[in-house]
Amino acid sequence: MYNPRFEKEAFKKEVTNNVKTLFRRTVDEATPQQLFQAVSYAVKEVIIDDWLATQKKYDEDDPKMVYYMSMEFLMGRALGNNLINMTAYTEVKEALDEMGIDLNAIEDEEPDPALGNGGLGRLAACFLDSLATLGYAAYGCGIRYHYGMFKQKIEDGYQVEKPDNWLKDGNPFELRRPEYAKEVRFGGNIRVEYDEEGRTHFVQENYESVLAIPYDYPIVGYNNHVVNTLRIWDAEPIVDFQLDSFDRGDYHKAVEQQNLAKNIVEVLYPNDNHYAGKELRLKQQYFFISASIQAAIVKYKKKHDDITKLCEKVTFQMNDTHPTVAVAELMRILLDEEGLGWNEAWNITTKTCAYTNHTIMAEALEKWPIDLFSRLLPRIYQIIQEIDRRFVEQIRKTYPGDEGKVKRMAILMDGQVKMAHLAIVAGYSVNGVARLHTEILKNQELKDFYQMMPEKFNNKTNGITQRRFLMHGNSLLADWVTDKLGTKDWITDLSLMSGLKRWADDEEALKEFMSIKYKNKERLAEYILEHNGIEVDPRSIFDVQVKRLHEYKRQLLNILHVMYLYNQVKEHPEKSFYPRTFIFGAKASAGYIRAKQIIKLINSVADVVNNDRSINGKLKMVFIEDYRVSNAEWIFAAADVSEQISTASKEASGTGNMKFMLNGAPTIGTMDGANVEIVEEVGIDNAFIFGLSSDEVIHFELNGGYNPMDIYNNDPDIRRVVDQLVDGTYAHGNTELYRDLYNSLLNTKSSSRADMYFILKDFRAYAQAQQEVEEAYRDKDRWAKMALLNTACCGKFSSDRTIQEYVEDIWHLDKITVEV
Numbered sequence: 064m065y066n067p068r069f070e071k072e073a074f075k076k077e078v079t080n081n082v083k084t085l086f087r088r089t090v091d092e093a094t095p096q097q098l099f100q101a102v103s104y105a106v107k108e109v110i111i112d113d114w115l116a117t118q119k120k121y122d123e124d125d126p127k128m129v130y131y132m133s134m135e136f137l138m139g140r141a142l143g144n145n146l147i148n149m150t151a152y153t154e155v156k157e158a159l160d161e162m163g164i165d166l167n168a169i170e171d172e173e174p175d176p177a178l179g180n181g182g183l184g185r186l187a188a189c190f191l192d193s194l195a196t197l198g199y200a201a202y203g204c205g206i207r208y209h210y211g212m213f214k215q216k217i218e219d220g221y222q223v224e225k226p227d228n229w230l231k232d233g234n235p236f237e238l239r240r241p242e243y244a245k246e247v248r249f250g251g252n253i254r255v256e257y258d259e260e261g262r263t264h265f266v267q268e269n270y271e272s273v274l275a276i277p278y279d280y281p282i283v284g285y286n287n288h289v290v291n292t293l294r295i296w297d298a299e300p301i302v303d304f305q306l307d308s309f310d311r312g313d314y315h316k317a318v319e320q321q322n323l324a325k326n327i328v329e330v331l332y333p334n335d336n337h338y339a340g341k342e343l344r345l346k347q348q349y350f351f352i353s354a355s356i357q358a359a360i361v362k363y364k365k366k367h368d369d370i371t372k373l374c375e376k377v378t379f380q381m382n383d384t385h386p387t388v389a390v391a392e393l394m395r396i397l398l399d400e401e402g403l404g405w406n407e408a409w410n411i412t413t414k415t416c417a418y419t420n421h422t423i424m425a426e427a428l429e430k431w432p433i434d435l436f437s438r439l440l441p442r443i444y445q446i447i448q449e450i451d452r453r454f455v456e457q458i459r460k461t462y463p464g465d466e467g468k469v470k471r472m473a474i475l476m477d478g479q480v481k482m483a484h485l486a487i488v489a490g491y492s493v494n495g496v497a498r499l500h501t502e503i504l505k506n507q508e509l510k511d512f513y514q515m516m517p518e519k520f521n522n523k524t525n526g527i528t529q530r531r532f533l534m535h536g537n538s539l540l541a542d543w544v545t546d547k548l549g550t551k552d553w554i555t556d557l558s559l560m561s562g563l564k565r566w567a568d569d570e571e572a573l574k575e576f577m578s579i580k581y582k583n584k585e586r587l588a589e590y591i592l593e594h595n596g597i598e599v600d601p602r603s604i605f606d607v608q609v610k611r612l613h614e615y616k617r618q619l620l621n622i623l624h625v626m627y628l629y630n631q632v633k634e635h636p637e638k639s640f641y642p643r644t645f646i647f648g649a650k651a652s653a654g655y656i657r658a659k660q661i662i663k664l665i666n667s668v669a670d671v672v673n674n675d676r677s678i679n680g681k682l683k684m685v686f687i688e689d690y691r692v693s694n695a696e697w698i699f700a701a702a703d704v705s706e707q708i709s710t711a712s713k714e715a716s717g718t719g720n721m722k723f724m725l726n727g728a729p730t731i732g733t734m735d736g737a738n739v740e741i742v743e744e745v746g747i748d749n750a751f752i753f754g755l756s757s758d759e760v761i762h763f764e765l766n767g768g769y770n771p772m773d774i775y776n777n778d779p780d781i782r783r784v785v786d787q788l789v790d791g792t793y794a795h796g797n798t799e800l801y802r803d804l805y806n807s808l809l810n811t812k813s814s815s816r817a818d819m820y821f822i823l824k825d826f827r828a829y830a831q832a833q834q835e836v837e838e839a840y841r842d843k844d845r846w847a848k849m850a851l852l853n854t855a856c857c858g859k860f861s862s863d864r865t866i867q868e869y870v871e872d873i874w875h876l877d878k879i880t881v882e883v
């Protein structure tokens with residue numbers, strides 16, 4: 064597709080000129096980083112025109128907008144993605160080629176913005192891409208952390224965290240907007256005042272405050288000139304640090320505010336699916352929420368004078384409970400600043416806020432100690448007290464005499480503020496992120512709420528953007544798909560992928576498909592050689608588990624199985640065994656000791672296995688350091704097998720599973736999260752499903768677990784690998800290094816239950832499923848067909864589909880078009 068706005072000669076001139084004005088250099092003298100900047104500014108130049116046109120259109124059409132509130136946006140690199148969405152990738156690549164500049168090398172200079180942990184943050188990024196592509200007015204609202212997700216180094220097999228100073232060279236795509244700064248207040252006390260008419264006013268005194276400064280990022284829609292905005296807030300002290308001040312009190316206040324501002328946005332909490340009740344985290348939450356809601360109200364009021372109709376133009380979607388103070392902040396503004404009465408304010412709030420739940424894991428639920436909460440956010444706390452008081456009254460009216468309901472459902476209970484309860488009570492929609500997950504919410508975790516307000520509950524199965532995870536990450540396959548479908552329309556309508564099914568029996572097509580996979584495996588093998596110094600054979604099965612490290616995701620099951628295979632290969636060298644490369648990638652939260660032990664174990668087993676010449680390279684293991692969006696794109700493209708082996712019921716949805724599927728890798732997995740729907744789409748014969756069902760897991764849990772000793776005592780293969788954790792095999796004779804992992808599997812004392820995640824219980828079924836993977840892979844034609852069908856059946860899992868469902872069922876947005 065020719066894009067006239069990227070007329071080659073003009074673009075080249077622009078780049079040359081940027082190098083000159085930014086760095087006083089010529090193209091030949093410029094460093095790769097400088098070239099990245101110069102190219103990015105040239106691209107930004109074009110984006111800005113569309114950005115302006117889009118905002119003008121919003122001004123004219125006044126469509127309803129969604130504010131997607133999220134503590135995390137895991138955007139990944141912008142340059143390549145923007146070029147793809149502007150349909151200018153090829154032209155720009157050619158133009159740069161002519162200048163002797165390699166676009167891929169330039170792309171590699173961009174820091175990979177990691178303002179998120181994992182699934183939840185990446186989902187937010189995919190949603191922004193889809194919203195812009197579908198032409199819906201949307202703002203992403205978040206925090207401009209100065210340090211994103213840490214960089215992971217592996218030293219002596221251990222994870223070491225290094226700071227991610229992603230802003231150090233400046234960011235070409237961001238736009239600082241000081242004119243939209245907002246003040247955010249913390250602490251102090253609330254004084255009650257009465258005016259002449261006898262009305263009550265709440266005045267916050269003795270507070271500390273910071274100035275929230277927005278930075279805007281363009282979100283480029285695919286081939287439609289729509290450019291939305293991701294607005295992330297930085298913090299600055301509100302009173303200028305006045306060194307000439309003679310007033311000691313002011314001096315101290317200035318220092319304090321300086322510190323508050325510096326700390327608040329310093330770093331992303333690297334916890335995934337785990338809540339740690341840290342005061343600074345709550346400060347971060349209120350900081351970006353208060354600024355975002357204030358800005359949204361100002362924007363609304365510019366065009367509308369009836370605040371009671373807010374819900375007709377605005378909806379706030381809360382990405383998990385992290386932004387839930389939004390409910391009370393909106394109430395505060397309506398009550399204290401707009402002067403509305405409680406009922407009016409509540410009526411507006413409960414038509415404007417909606418909540419997405421991403422987990423059922425108890426340790427991930429946010430519950431703030433009341434003393435901390437009320438000290439930091441005194442007015443917000445008062446408002447939550449009143450919300451709670453009225454809600455408890457309503458529970459008692461609905462269920463007279465049932466104080467159990469009150470205890471289970473109240474927002475304030477046992478000295479805690481329960482954010483999920485607040486989100487459900489105030490939200491007009493509560494959604495889960497995959498069908499199974501939503502059913503578990505309705506029937507187990509949130510049963511009481513579902514019974515009382517069933518109309519709020521709905522499912523929105525997650526999705527991913529094919530623009531990044533196929534077009535950008537796997538251009539070979541993208542081109543092949545276009546060729547086979549005879550259209551590029553799949554780029555904005557992934558359901559068209561089903562048209563590939565007719566190639567599933569075409570020998571030539573299957574050969575092409577697998578040869579693309581092979582090329583992507585070669586590309587990954589080169590990356591691995593360069594980064595790990597390990598040689599892997601692209602003809603071996605690439606079996607991949609990449610995701611955050613968490614016990615419930617069961618990387619330990621995978622590694623125990625590798626240990627088992629290694630024992631088999633050594634014991635039966637005569638048996639045929641199809642060569643496999645087990646690839647892992649995972650970051651562990653810095654304070655999650657057991658997760659870090661699992662990383663060390665993976666690396667230790669890799670050391671032993673990779674250096675054992677006697678197994679003839681039948682088994683290889685690779686731990687990819689610093690798994691992140693940019694290397695993920697290559698990994699998905701190169702995978703043969705997708706490991707999705709969470710304990711059933713624990714993975715709300717998963718989205719990595721969809722990225723593998725899109726790239727033609729069949730799933731080995733449990734019936735958990737979106738795996739259920741993947742199997743439904745691709746057919747049970749094109750996946751390798753094993754293990755306990757979520758009902759079985761929940762049943763065991765309700766009955767105090769199961770006894771892993773029965774398995775340990777009766778299955779010698781399993782006993783052997785478990786014992787190998789403490790016999791020094793993988794620890795240079797050290798019997799204590801993995802004692803805790805051993806205990807976690809067998810010993811009730813080490814955790815509340817032995818083998819909480821049913822690893823030994825599912826082991827045999829997993830090994831059996833892996834055996835079936837091997838047999839299927841040996842049959843080249845069968846495997847090729849299976850892989851192709853995975854790509855062909857992935858249509859449902861586009862975030863375009865997910866967003867369209869949010870729009871129809873929850874947000875009710877108007878579509879806009881931008882012409883230039």
Ligand code: 26Q
Nearest residue numbers: 182183334336337338339421714715716717718
């Ligand atoms: C909470 C409190 C304090 C500090 C950190 C946190 C915190 C941070 C991140 C809690 C949870 C998260 C992230 C959760 C997450 O990524 N969940 C995943 O969301 C995906 C998108 O819906 C799902 O596909 C995954 O199944 C789910 O695990």
